[in-house]
Amino acid sequence: MVYDNHQVDPPATPEEGYHLTPDLVDKAISFIADAKQVAPDKPFFLNFCTGATHAPHHVPREWADRYRGSFDDGWDAYREATFDRQKRLGVVPADARLSRHDPDVPEWSSLSPDARRLATRMMEVYAGFLTHTDHHIGRLLQFLKDTGEFDNTLIMLVSDNGASAEGGVTGTTNEGQFFNNAPEPVEDSLMSIDEIGGPNTFNHYPWGWTWAGNTPFKRWKRETYRGGASDPFVVHWPRGIKARGEVREQYAHIIDMVPTVLDVLGFEPPATIKGVPQSPLHGVSFAHTFDDAAAPTAHRTQYFEMLGHRAIDHDGWRAVCPWPGPSFHEASRPFGAPITADELGKLDAHHWELYHIDEDFAETQDVAADNRGKLIEMISMWYVQAGKYDVLPIDSSGVQRAVVERPQVSAPRTGYVFRPGTQTLPMAVVPRVLNRPFSVTADVEIPSDGAEGVLICQGTNVGGWTFYMKDRRLHYAHNYVRRALYSVSSTEDVPGGRHELRFEFEPTGEPDIAHGKGMPGRAQLYIDRRPVGETDLPVTTPLMFNPGGMTCGANPGSAVTDDYEPPFRFNGTLHTVTVDLSGELITDHESEMRMHMARQ
DSSP: OOSOGGGSOOOOOOOOOTTHHHHHHHHHHHHHHHHHHHOTTSOOOOOOOOOTTSSSOOOOHHHHHTTTTTTTTHHHHHHHHHHHHHHHHTSSOTTOOOOOOOTTSOOGGGSOHHHHHHHHHHHHHHHHHHHHHHHHHHHHHHHHHHTTOSTTOOEEEEOSSSOOOTTTTTOBSBTHHHHTTOOOOHHHHHTTGGGTTSTTOBOBOOHHHHHHHTTTSOSOTTSOSHHHHOOOEEEEOTTTOOOOSOOOOSOOOGGGHHHHHHHHHTOOOOSEETTEEOOOOOOOOOGGGTTOTTOOOSOOEEEEEETTEEEEEETTEEEEEOSSOSSTTTOSSOTTOOOOHHHHHHHHHHOOEEEOTTTOTTOOOOOTTTOHHHHHHHHHHHHHHHHHTTOOSOOOOSHHHHHSOOOOSSOOOSEEEEOTTSOOBOGGGSOOOTTSOEEEEEEEEEOTTOOOEEEEEEEETTEEEEEEEETTEEEEEEEETTTEEEEEEOSSOOOSEEEEEEEEEEEOSOOBGGGTBBOOEEEEEEETTEEEEEEEESOBOOSOOSSOOEEESOOOSSOSSTTSOTTOBOOSEEEEEEEEOSOOOOOOHHHHHHHHHHTO
């Protein structure tokens, strides 16, 4: 990553389980081997990015079971033990103070035995996931040793942010519930405790382990306290670094990685490439610290902004303006609330905090009141950086930001045509079918002996919808955040020949987004525009499917419904599938009359 995060639009990251890590290592080894057998004297560059330990925390059971009982004492005790170990290793200053108990995290002793058992298992799975990943990274490093490239390879290892809090207070077996405001009760999670870490869950641990994972700092990902913006960073290069096993205290940021590589290679970044002017690198090299522990920090100033939460580091001082508050418990607004111009003025006047991190490593003492001049200087500096790096206007929206329709490569339209054999489309570019009337029409040819398979689907076994044929019948199923499955099947077989198979969703009420409920509606099936089945869906997914890819002609990955085994490719002839968002639905007067009569 070369630029500050507001200067680029990061690509969507697919959610993946443990199986990708060994696959990625195999590919990485293959790429390096290919490069070296063609040009053995040329250097190689490898950007190796695993899915671990991003949610879902997936790992074979035996790896998680290695940690049975390791976390039974809870997050408070784990945090204290970690802090002591950090001091012994010298990765935090000897005089550092541990930050406060987070107001959003319950005391371990206050949890019920069942809640502790659930939280403990979730952390065992997480630890197994990390260990599994470490093992396979070790395979890659061993390959470098076996080929004689290890000592002369500059290796940088860093994670992308502080530990993540999408698991909520109690943790979840389906992270999609967090994004849809539909958290599951502990009792429901416990029913799946033996499946946690496996393919049937999209699990994420509770806030207590998030907080403990960021020891000694406070808070977590999505916020700009040091718990959300600090990571371990390991640099290894035996042939280029004389020092061994030492800790460096200079400030470094991920944008400094590329300038450091260019520095040790003796290269200047090109001002233009093929006549196209290039943006200047934002970071600075930290190569001067490799063999000089006392070298001055070259990266003196760094701003942060995430969902309205702001901070800035400068010369051993750190200013933070939390939004919606220092914790959810202490906030006067809900997460994702907009920051108006009036609110911004109040925040700047009264809610910036100041920490002298040269003396207060973990941001434990707000000294803003005693250092008003320094605070004003830091706030002003934040706005200079914000203007320089396109941070403004500040957007504090949360889930809304994720679901808002983005500019597309094509003009806005209400009709989308899909064909089988094409790639799964990411959620950002598929038609948004939630909380609106829509129809799905498949143009098919059915052999005389029948056909089956998925016509089109979106999502996975933790949430989504699928339109398919099985046992000669037409079917639709809606998986509501893994908590309920609503389905309808045709009352008659689909005959051989060419047909138009259609599904319609007709809303019958309003969504209750705040409580995790999308629009209720009527699900209706048609063969050649003739009604063949209907049912009422009491609730639908309110905001998003995560993962939310859409596939025509198959259901790759985990199946939306257990009514079939993936990928369940359609084995008839599927010409096209059209998704229509215009709201134009087939009017079936006879069915409407039956409905009205039934309600008398």
